[in-house]
Structures are given as structure tokens and as C-alpha cells.
Amino acid sequence: MSVISEKEAELDQVMHSFLSFTLDGEFFAVDVKKVIEILEVPAITKIPLAPKYLSGIINLRGKVLPLVDTKVKFGLEPVEFTVDTCVIVMEIKIEDETIQIGTLVDSVLEVMEVADNAIQPSPSVDAKYKLEFIRGMYRKDDDFILLLNLDEVFSIEEMNFLQDQNIEQTDAQDIKEQTK
Amino acid sequence: MSNLRDVYLEEAEELFKRIEEALLLLENSPEDSSSLIADVFRSMHTLKGNSGMFGLTKVADFLHNLETLYEKVRSDHSLLSEDIIECTFKSLDHVKKIIYDPEIEEQENIDENQALTDEILKILKRTEEVSIDLHSIEALSGMVSYLVFFQPKHDVFEDGTNPILLLDELAELGKSKVFSHMESKALSDSFDPKVCYTSWNIVLVTEKGLDAIRDVFIFVEDSAMIEINELFDGDILADQEFHERLPEVDLPSAPLSFDDFRSLIEIDRPSASGDTEIEVIPETTDSSTEEKTEKTESTPEPATKKAPVETKKTSTSTSSSEEPSVYKNKVKKLFDKNKTASSIRVSSDKLNELMNNVSELVTTQAALALFTKNNFDPTLDAISDNVEKLTRQLRDISFGMTLVQVDNLFSRFQRVIRDLSSQLGKSVRFVTEGGDTELDKTIIENLADPLMHIIRNSLDHGIETAEERVKNGKPETGTIKLMSYYSGAKVYIRVEDDGGGMDPEKIRKKALEKKLISKDDNLSEKETFDLIFAPGFSTAANVTDVSGRGVGMDVVRKNILDLRGDIQVESELGVGTSITLGLPLTLSVIDGLLIKVKGTHFIIPLAEISKCFELDRKEISNEFNSVIVLDDEQLPYLDLRKEFNLGMEDNPEVTSVIVVHKLGTKIGVCVDSIEGEYQAVLKPVGKYYRDQEFISGATILGDGSLALVLDAYKIVERKMSKQKVTA
Numbered sequence: 001m002s003v004i005s006e007k008e009a010e011l012d013q014v015m016h017s018f019l020s021f022t023l024d025g026e027f028f029a030v031d032v033k034k035v036i037e038i039l040e041v042p043a044i045t046k047i048p049l050a051p052k053y054l055s056g057i058i059n060l061r062g063k064v065l066p067l068v069d070t071k072v073k074f075g076l077e078p079v080e081f082t083v084d085t086c087v088i089v090m091e092i093k094i095e096d097e098t099i100q101i102g103t104l105v106d107s108v109l110e111v112m113e114v115a116d117n118a119i120q121p122s123p124s125v126d127a128k129y130k131l132e133f134i135r136g137m138y139r140k141d142d143d144f145i146l147l148l149n150l151d152e153v154f155s156i157e158e159m160n161f162l163q164d165q166n167i168e169q170t171d172a173q174d175i176k177e178q179t180k
Numbered sequence: 181m182s183n184l185r186d187v188y189l190e191e192a193e194e195l196f197k198r199i200e201e202a203l204l205l206l207e208n209s210p211e212d213s214s215s216l217i218a219d220v221f222r223s224m225h226t227l228k229g230n231s232g233m234f235g236l237t238k239v240a241d242f243l244h245n246l247e248t249l250y251e252k253v254r255s256d257h258s259l260l261s262e263d264i265i266e267c268t269f270k271s272l273d274h275v276k277k278i279i280y281d282p283e284i285e286e287q288e289n290i291d292e293n294q295a296l297t298d299e300i301l302k303i304l305k306r307t308e309e310v311s312i313d314l315h316s317i318e319a320l321s322g323m324v325s326y327l328v329f330f331q332p333k334h335d336v337f338e339d340g341t342n343p344i345l346l347l348d349e350l351a352e353l354g355k356s357k358v359f360s361h362m363e364s365k366a367l368s369d370s371f372d373p374k375v376c377y378t379s380w381n382i383v384l385v386t387e388k389g390l391d392a393i394r395d396v397f398i399f400v401e402d403s404a405m406i407e408i409n410e411l412f413d414g415d416i417l418a419d420q421e422f423h424e425r426l427p428e429v430d431l432p433s434a435p436l437s438f439d440d441f442r443s444l445i446e447i448d449r450p451s452a453s454g455d456t457e458i459e460v461i462p463e464t465t466d467s468s469t470e471e472k473t474e475k476t477e478s479t480p481e482p483a484t485k486k487a488p489v490e491t492k493k494t495s496t497s498t499s500s501s502e503e504p505s506v507y508k509n510k511v512k513k514l515f516d517k518n519k520t521a522s523s524i525r526v527s528s529d530k531l532n533e534l535m536n537n538v539s540e541l542v543t544t545q546a547a548l549a550l551f552t553k554n555n556f557d558p559t560l561d562a563i564s565d566n567v568e569k570l571t572r573q574l575r576d577i578s579f580g581m582t583l584v585q586v587d588n589l590f591s592r593f594q595r596v597i598r599d600l601s602s603q604l605g606k607s608v609r610f611v612t613e614g615g616d617t618e619l620d621k622t623i624i625e626n627l628a629d630p631l632m633h634i635i636r637n638s639l640d641h642g643i644e645t646a647e648e649r650v651k652n653g654k655p656e657t658g659t660i661k662l663m664s665y666y667s668g669a670k671v672y673i674r675v676e677d678d679g680g681g682m683d684p685e686k687i688r689k690k691a692l693e694k695k696l697i698s699k700d701d702n703l704s705e706k707e708t709f710d711l712i713f714a715p716g717f718s719t720a721a722n723v724t725d726v727s728g729r730g731v732g733m734d735v736v737r738k739n740i741l742d743l744r745g746d747i748q749v750e751s752e753l754g755v756g757t758s759i760t761l762g763l764p765l766t767l768s769v770i771d772g773l774l775i776k777v778k779g780t781h782f783i784i785p786l787a788e789i790s791k792c793f794e795l796d797r798k799e800i801s802n803e804f805n806s807v808i809v810l811d812d813e814q815l816p817y818l819d820l821r822k823e824f825n826l827g828m829e830d831n832p833e834v835t836s837v838i839v840v841h842k843l844g845t846k847i848g849v850c851v852d853s854i855e856g857e858y859q860a861v862l863k864p865v866g867k868y869y870r871d872q873e874f875i876s877g878a879t880i881l882g883d884g885s886l887a888l889v890l891d892a893y894k895i896v897e898r899k900m901s902k903q904k905v906t907a
Contacts, residue, residue, distance in 0.1 A: 045886040048824030050872055057865055059886050062540025064878045066868040
């Protein structure tokens with residue numbers, strides 16, 4: 001890999017490595033430098049009353065990591081577990097502290113090399129996802145891959161924003177159950 | 181660079197502490213002054229050096245004056261006076277500030293810097309006069325005369341060594357007289373200019389010690405013959421007669437030996453050690469007494485050196501040292517610590533990582549043990565046993581590493597009490613006990629503020645003024661005792677004062693006034709004292725600088741509870757008050773009860789559980805007001821399934837109810853089943869779950885799955901607040 005990137009560097013191109021994965025059939029990618037490892041889905045311990053996008057906690061060799069359901073995070077239906085479902089352990093920076101989190105994705109594809117100039121700005125017209133989350137787009141064959149800006153996606157404020165929405169949801173559930 | 185700066189700041193912090201500790205001991209036990217002053221001086225010197233190295237030149241400059249002052253004090257202990265110590269404390273505080281403002285830009289710091297520098301210089305000037313007037317003789321104490329014989333090998337010039345430079349360097353150490361000798365060959369025809377024929381005898385008078393002399397020759401050790409002998413304890417070169425007796429011939433062919441010099445000195449001295457001289461006096465004739473006194477001057481005896489120090493003791497010990505042995509022990513300990521300082525500095529991150537790995541090892545080992553039991557194989561069994569043994573040792577060692585002696589914490593208060601008591605005009609003796617008790621580092625860090633508050637309260641409200649104390653028949657000096665001891669699985673820290681104590685009547689009145697209790701409430705004494713922990717409660721007649729703003733004790737209690745500790749007050753009017761904190765040994769391991777609710781494991785800390793029993797679910801499921809009756813006691817209860825929205829399907833017929841208590845409130849908690857006791861290694865669940873405060877952490881079970889550790893207090897609180905909202 002490094003040999004290739006060196007050759008490419010000679011061609012005056014800055015290369016970035018990205019790990020691609022799918023969510024609901026769409027393609028996403030994150031900077032490999034942020035990825036610690038990829039796991040098969042381990043035993044998940046749910047934390048009661050937590051927002052829906054937090055699936056629970058997992059035990060990674062003695063470390064307790066929060067597990068984020070990336071699909072719920074992006075407003076999709078929760079992940080359904082299949083043989084392809086994976087947990088990507090990533091390192092993100094929140095509130096000046098680097099922490100590790102697990103993120104659930106439908107499937108992991110590959111590590112790809114992307115030249116700087118091949119990254120296109122994302123089209124703002126179809127703003128299905130918050131634009132700060134998207135670092136850019138990359139066209140591979142017929143598919144578009146969204147390159148994610150991780151620190152933004154998983155920042156606490158962003159999480160809190162979501163949480164508020166979710167708490168309203170759980171409260172609503174609460175009331176429903178009580179009326180039952 | 182910022183990394184290095186951190187190291188510097190950390191080290192500076194340590195040095196500050198060291199200096200303060202030594203100064204406080206100096207105040208209390210001046211008889212051991214020499215080692216303490218030397219310690220202060222060394223620390224100051226290191227601090228100055230470090231500051232200079234990091235480019236904080238202004239800090240270094242400031243410290244330089246202070247250092248000079250202590251250099252003086254070091255050579256003449258009687259110079260040390262209260263105002264010097266006071267000034268040092270102020271200067272230290274100043275330095276603590278300016279290491280964060282190294283260019284000294286803030287006006288406040290500029291002024292302070294100037295004022296303190298002036299003060300130090302003033303003291304310096306005064307001490308200079310004093311030392312010239314009265315103590316000129318003593319200033320020479322520590323001077324030792326050495327005879328240094330230095331004979332380079334013949335080929336020494338070949339590696340570019342210039343012996344003369346070494347002699348110059350030697351001369352800088354103190355007073356010296358050099359005698360050179362030349363081999364006779366040098367004068368013959370076979371003279372070779374590339375060969376060194378010369379050797380030297382140097383009489384050197386210095387206070388720097390043997391090591392400093394050796395350092396001079398460090399690079400020529402292999403290419404020269406060097407002999408260093410102690411010639412005389414004192415300044416031999418100050419003795420005129422010695423000069424007269426010295427050989428007049430320069431460049432003798434054979435160098436004088438050590439014994440030759442020795443005999444030169446000893447002609448009229450019965451002993452070179454100089455401590456029997458006074459006894460000799462009666463036997464000597466009048467004509468020589470003059471000479472004798474001169475000698476006693478040049479070789480000050482330990483006894484005369486001590487005298488001024490001892491008189492000083494009575495003058496400075498205002499804070500009264502009734503237990504000098506305590507201080508002596510402390511002084512000894514301080515220096516014992518120096519000697520056995522075979523410790524290294526490790527970042528707490530690394531320690532945490534080690535702890536993580538060790539606890540993971542413990543769980544892996546548990547899994548191995550389980551596997552071995554199920555698949556019997558004698559070889560595997562032996563291996564597994566060994567792994568278990570090693571794991572346990574490793575665990576004990578690594579857990580031990582995170583423990584810190586509470587002494588670290590206690591010594592901080594010395595200074596505070598000293599400053600505050602003089603500010604309040606009270607005379608207070610501070611005694612600590614059990615400083616070697618060990619506690620988790622995190623607990624110690626979080627204890628500093630609450631303890632500080634308690635001690636301030638004792639000082640401000642507890643200890644009466646000296647007049648009042650005398651009137652009540654108590655000793656003038658009040659005592660605050662800070663002690664720490666183990667008992668069971670807990671560490672207790674107790675603050676005791678022999679002050680006025682708390683008046684339950686006064687507390688009642690105040691509580692009524694603040695509407696914390698109603699008139700009909702019949703409170704026991706203990707309940708009354710517990711009122712001081714209520715938010716917004718303060719009995720201090722007037723709010724002082726030190727305490728009395730009423731934001732104190734409730735915060736103290738909260739902090740202690742957060743550490744999973746408890747707090748107790750005892751007080752007797754006119755006799756004193758004592759506050760006892762009970763704390764867990766470590767925060768990372770808790771004894772808990774493992775329970776199961778709908779497939780998920782939870783752990784409730786044992787300390788919060790009062791009892792458990794089983795109930796038929798039918799008995800409680802239709803209860804409208806959520807109250808169950810147990811042992812003729814009505815208990816509110818909550819069902820964890822309901823509480824956590826886990827759903828009611830496949831609910832077991834018989835449920836277990838655990839009665840948890842916190843802050844006097846009891847509540848029943850319904851769970852599916854109780855699995856047993858479990859020693860949980862607590863791990864944080866991370867920032868994402870910070871709104872789920874009822875989870876204090878997670879722990880890894882033997883099979884690698886996770887269990888959630890519940891904070892019973894938070895659950896109760898949650899339940900209560902919810903009830904209020906719905907009501």
C-alpha cells in the first residue's frame with residue numbers, strides 16, 4: 001500500500017485511505033486513520049433509558065466501549081443483524097478527549113485509495129444528511145460514496161441534540177405504557 | 181515543549197511542597213535546623229535551575245536572591261528568624277503565581293515581585309551585617325583543609341591536558357596554597373619538553389567537600405596520580421604559624437608527603453580534631469591561652485554552634501511544641517524518605533492502562549479456571565493453578581500502586597492552618613496521626629476540598645480565642661487533630677478539635693428560622709447535628725473571610741457521598757467537635773450483589789443494601805400506591821422492569837425485593853432474580869451515557885459479558901422526583 005502511495009505521490013497527488021461501508025444500501029467511507037479495528041457483532045449490553053441511537057455497551061478486551069447504531073444516527077431504521085453486520089471501532093475526539101467507540105454498520109466493504117482531487121464537494125441540493133457531516137463525495141464506478149467527517153458526526157452536542165429528540169420519544173412511550 | 185513544561189510544573193509543585201514542609205518543621209523544631217535548611221536550600225536551588233533551564237529567567241532571578249539568603253542561613257543557622265520564614269512563604273506563593281506568568285506582565289505580579297525582592301534584599305543586607313559583626317567565625321564552619329597531591333603521568337600533555345587549568349579550577353573552590361615539585365631529570369640533559377616532570381601539593385581550604393575536589397580531576401583520573409587527604413578540620417591557612425613553618429624551598433625534588441604536612445600542623449597541637457582543646461586550657465600556661473582561643477575560633481565546636489540555635493527555639497516556637505518527639509520523628513521521616521527515594525515517576529495514564537489490562541487478565545484467568553474445571557487434564561490443571569496464583573499477585577501489586585499515603589494530603593493542611601490561625605489570631609496546634617494509611621489516588625484528590633472545608637470550620641467556628649479558652653479552663657493553644665485509620669473495608673478520616681463544640685439548641689433555633697424543620701419536630705441529638713448538612717445552613721454569627729457563607733457542609737456531604745463514603749458528626753458543647761469520614765479503600769473495586777432483570781445483569785453495591793427477600797409478584801402487581809408492607813413497615817418500591825421500560829412479558833412468578841437505603845430513605849427494588857455476590861471492577865461507561873446517571877459504571881463478568889453497576893441513590897432520587905412531578 002505504501003509503495004503505491006509513494007508512486008502516486010510522485011505524480012503529485014495526495015492520496016487518502018478510506019474504509020468504505022454500507023448503510024441501507026448506500027455507500028459511506030471514513031478515514032482509515034480513525035479506524036482502530038473491525039469486529040463481528042459481540043455481545044451487546046443494553047443500557048436502559050438510553051437514546052435509541054445508542055445500542056448499548058460492548059466489552060473490547062477489557063475496555064468498555066459505547067456502541068452507536070449508525071443507522072439510527074442517520075435517521076434510518078435500526079440495524080438488523082445479519083452475517084454482514086459489523087462493528088467498526090473508531091477513535092474520535094470529543095470535548096478535547098480522544099475516546100473509542102463502536103459503530104454498527106450493515107457491512108464493511110474495503111479500504112480504498114482516493115486522490116485528493118477526486119473528492120468532489122457534496123451537492124447541497126439533495127441535503128438528505130447534515131452537510132457538516134460530509135467531507136465530500138467520491139465517485140467509484142457507478143456509485144457515489146459519501147466521505148464522513150467523524151468528529152462532527154459523533155460530537156457530544158450533536159448527540160445531545162439527537163438525545164433530546166429521543167428522550168421525548170421515550171417519554172411518549174412511558175405515557176403510552178402507563179395508559180395501558 | 182508543552183510536555184516538558186508540564187514536567188517542569190509538576191516538579192515545581194513537588195519542590196514547593198518540599199520547601200513548605202521543611203519550613204513548617206523548621207518553625208516547630210529548630211533543633212534539627214541544619215538538615216532542614218540544607219533541604220530548603222537544595223530544593224530552592226533545583227527550582228531555580230529548572231526555571232532557568234525553561235527560560236523563565238525572571239523566576240530564576242527572583243529565586244536567586246532567595247537562594248542567596250538561604251545560602252547564608254545555611255552557613256549560619258542562627259540567622260534564621262521568623263520574618264525570614266514568613267518572607268519565604270510569601271515568596272513561594274509569589275513564585276507559584278509567576279511560573280504561570282513567566283514574563284511578569286500582570287501589574288499585580290509586577291508590584292509583588294518588586295516588593296518581595298526588596299524585602300529579601302533588605303533581609304540579606306541585614307544578615308550580612310550580622311554575620312560580619314558577630315558570626316564571622318561561624319561563617320567559617322564547615323571549612324575543611326585538604327591536602328591534594330596531584331602527579332600527572334609523564335605523557336599527560338599528549339592528550340592536550342593542561343594541568344595548570346586544573347589547578348586554577350581547584351583554586352576556585354576556596355583558599356589554596358600550591359607547592360610544586362620537579363623531578364631531578366628535568367634539569368638534566370635528557371630533558372624532553374613533551375614530558376610532564378612536575379607534581380603538585382595543594383593545601384586547599386574549602387567547604388565544598390571531597391566530591392567537589394574529585395570532580396575537578398574527573399577527566400584525568402586515569403592519567404594522573406591523585407591523592408586527596410583531609411589535613412585539618414578548619415581553616416589551616418588562616419593560621420599564621422602554619423605559614424611560617426612551611427618549607428621555604430620551592431621546587432624540591434621530592435614532594436612532601438601527607439605525613440610531612442601533618443607533622444607541620446601538629447607540632448604544637450595535641451589533637452587535630454580540636455574538640456579536646458577546652459579541657460586542655462587549665463594545664464597550659466598564660467602565654468599560650470591567646471593562641472588557644474584563636475584556635476577554638478578557627479575550629480568551632482559543635483556545642484558553640486548549637487547554642488544560638490537553642491536559644492532561638494524558645495523565641496520562635498510560638499505555636500508551642502509540646503510534643504517535640506512528634507516533630508522529631510517527622511523530621512527523621514522526611515529525611516528517611518530522601519535516603520530511600522528509589523521510586524520512579526509514572527504517568528497516571530499508564531497506571532490506568534495497567535489496571536485495565538490486569539483486570540482483563542483477571543477475567544481471562546477466571547474463564548481459564550472454569551474451562552479447566554470442566555475439561556479435566558492434570559497438566560492443564562497445574563498450569564491454570566499457576567496462572568491463578570500469578571494473576572492474584574499481579575492484581576494485588578497493581579492495585580497497590582494506585583494507592584497513595586494520606587500523608588500527601590495531610591501535609592497540605594499544615595500550611596493552611598498556619599496561615600489561617602495567624603490570620604484569625606488564634607493559637608492552634610495541628611496534629612496528624614496515621615499518615616501512612618493508604619487510599620486510592622482519586623479519592624485523595626477529591627478529599628482535599630471537603631477536608632479543607634471541615635478544617636476551616638474547626639478553625640473558624642470550633643476553636644475559641646485564647647482569652648475565651650483560658651476563661652473556660654482550657655489550655656491557651658487549641659488542638660486540631662487529623663487522623664486516619666483502617667477499620668473493616670473502610671478507611672476513616674477524622675477531624676477533631678477541642679473547641680467550643682456545637683450547641684444543639686442553637687442549631688434547632690437556626691433550623692427553625694430557616695424553615696428546615698417545623699416546631700413540632702422532635703429531633704434526636706444526632707438528627708440535630710445532621711442539620712448542618714442541610715443546604716443553606718450556617719450558624720456562624722457573622723460571615724467571615726474563612727467560612728460561614730452557608731454553602732459549605734452540604735457540598736462537603738455531597739462530595740463524600742460521590743466517593744461512596746459517609747460522614748458523621750459528634751460534638752459536645754464546650755469540649756469539642758469531631759467529624760468522621762468513612763471512605764471505601766478504592767473506587768475501582770466494589771462489593772456488589774449481582775442481579776438479573778430481563779436478561780441483563782446489574783450490580784447493586786452491597787453497602788447500599790439492607791435486606792433482600794422474595795415476594796409473590798401477584799401480591800404487589802396491583803398495588804395502587806406502590807407501597808409494600810414488610811416487617812410492619814411500609815416501604816415504597818419500584819420495579820426495575822417498569823422503571824427501565826424493559827417490558828413485562830415473561831415476568832417470573834416470584835420476584836426478589838432488595839431494600840436499598842441511602843440518606844435515611846429506604847426503598848424496595850423489585851428484580852427478577854438475585855445471582856449472588858460479586859466483586860466488581862468498576863469501569864466507566866463513557867460520556868455518551870452521562871444522562872443515564874443511575875448507571876455508575878460497568879463491570880466485566882467471568883464469561884466476558886458486561887453487567888451494569890447501579891447507583892441506588894440516583895434511582896431513589898429519580899423515583900422521588902418523578903413522584904413529585906406526577907403528584
